[in-house]
Amino acid sequence: MATISELLKELRSLPLGNVYEKTIAGKTYFYHHYFLEGKRYANIVPLDQVEALRRQIKRRKEIEKELRSRSGKDVTLSPAAASLTGSVMNGNRAVAVFESGTLVRIDEDLAPLSIVSTHSLERFLQLRVLDMSRTNARILRRILNIHVDEDYKTALYSYALSVYDRYWFKPKRSKLTYDELALRDDLLFDTALRGEVNEFYGKAKLSPELTTTGSFEKGWRNIDGIWWLYKSGNAAQIFSELFASSFAALMGVPTVRYEYADGYIRCPNFSSTTNFEPIASLAGDNEDYAYLFELFYGMSADIAKQYLLLSAFDAVIYNVDRHNENLGLLRDADSGAIISLAPNFDNNLALVATNAHLNPYPRKDGFIGLFVGFLNHDERAKRLFRELCFPDISLGSIQSIVDAIPLDVPDKGAIASAVLARYQYVKSLI
Numbered sequence: 001m002a003t004i005s006e007l008l009k010e011l012r013s014l015p016l017g018n019v020y021e022k023t024i025a026g027k028t029y030f031y032h033h034y035f036l037e038g039k040r041y042a043n044i045v046p047l048d049q050v051e052a053l054r055r056q057i058k059r060r061k062e063i064e065k066e067l068r069s070r071s072g073k074d075v076t077l078s079p080a081a082a083s084l085t086g087s088v089m090n091g092n093r094a095v096a097v098f099e100s101g102t103l104v105r106i107d108e109d110l111a112p113l114s115i116v117s118t119h120s121l122e123r124f125l126q127l128r129v130l131d132m133s134r135t136n137a138r139i140l141r142r143i144l145n146i147h148v149d150e151d152y153k154t155a156l157y158s159y160a161l162s163v164y165d166r167y168w169f170k171p172k173r174s175k176l177t178y179d180e181l182a183l184r185d186d187l188l189f190d191t192a193l194r195g196e197v198n199e200f201y202g203k204a205k206l207s208p209e210l211t212t213t214g215s216f217e218k219g220w221r222n223i224d225g226i227w228w229l230y231k232s233g234n235a236a237q238i239f240s241e242l243f244a245s246s247f248a249a250l251m252g253v254p255t256v257r258y259e260y261a262d263g264y265i266r267c268p269n270f271s272s273t274t275n276f277e278p279i280a281s282l283a284g285d286n287e288d289y290a291y292l293f294e295l296f297y298g299m300s301a302d303i304a305k306q307y308l309l310l311s312a313f314d315a316v317i318y319n320v321d322r323h324n325e326n327l328g329l330l331r332d333a334d335s336g337a338i339i340s341l342a343p344n345f346d347n348n349l350a351l352v353a354t355n356a357h358l359n360p361y362p363r364k365d366g367f368i369g370l371f372v373g374f375l376n377h378d379e380r381a382k383r384l385f386r387e388l389c390f391p392d393i394s395l396g397s398i399q400s401i402v403d404a405i406p407l408d409v410p411d412k413g414a415i416a417s418a419v420l421a422r423y424q425y426v427k428s429l430i
Helices: 004-012 047-069 113-118 121-126 135-143 151-158 189-194 235-251 289-299 301-317 366-376 379-385 395-404 412-428
Strands: 018-024 027-036 039-044 086-090 093-099 102-106 167-171 218-223 226-231 259-261 264-268 274-278 328-332 338-341
Touching: 004 047, 004 189, 018 047, 027 047, 102 113, 113 121, 121 151, 121 167, 135 189, 189 218, 235 259, 235 264, 235 301, 235 395, 235 412, 289 301, 289 366, 289 379, 301 338, 301 366, 301 379, 301 412, 366 379, 366 412, 395 412
Parallel strands: none
Antiparallel strands: 018 027, 027 039, 086 093, 086 167, 093 102, 218 226, 226 264, 259 264, 274 328, 328 338
């Protein structure tokens, strides 16, 4: 499916108006009638150009119809939604009911973990609303005429719908169903990603953009029914994301696969059939290794081991940006059961994005030292870590990842050897 930007570009290349025929003295002539800047034009069309012109005009009308059809459902912030009165839904099932923001009923097996742990609707919305530090986020709110007294209420203009789960907010007395509101439209993709504005906006529309977190400019594009997240960045950030994705697969870390596309990085939605729960829902801003390990260990030893593997990966690639919103859990949408740790994603501030030169001596690296210090002080973590299986990785296999990325970054030739040294040191901790 073409993006709005692509459709508009094609539209601008196509002729306006219509083709009419007129018979004069028994002879048929064809005229191209159109209005431009308030003036009416009628030009004779050579006979051999008539069919081509008609096809172009027909295509223009098809595009205009497509743009109108993708304008989505108009959404306004109802008084009930504005007062935080209604239900947080899991699909079509109410799992937490609120009156003026106060929790009055909850299904703890199926409700979002942020509500289970805090009983706060505000916290639930804060974890699924676009970051207003982004320039394009502010453009989105302006063109959609969104005015709220608190930023987190912006999510309510899309009923707090996200592509990462089946949760949403249903205002009191609303008769809407989940299927009626299911996100399908990427009308706001070009605005969210590039800041482009077009004439086909109306009021606020149902869109995944209003519940997309993070400080980098990004946008969701629907391609044949699959949501893809595109994200901007400089060469070092894009390189680091692409490298991390491939190296994680080499290391055996479950990961989201990233691609380079049109100057951006992109990845498919990793939680299309499950509910993704950022660990911030339970841990808030506490990113301490010991605290998070204890939290995961309380769920299961397997999930704790998955966390240790991901943390070891972060140590190897110098991922200093593992925070509690890009670390989380996958839950069964129907039962609420925790399935696993979510796959690795969001590594664009790792590797050379924050360091022009990686430390080739990992034993002297302070970042790896934080992870090593944690292992040395927690016997359960040390025991589980020793149960992990780290594959043999060669310099050549890492170098092939570096060479496959079509971007130039500082000291590119030293990356493979530095990563190998860091990997071998972390592996030796077993």
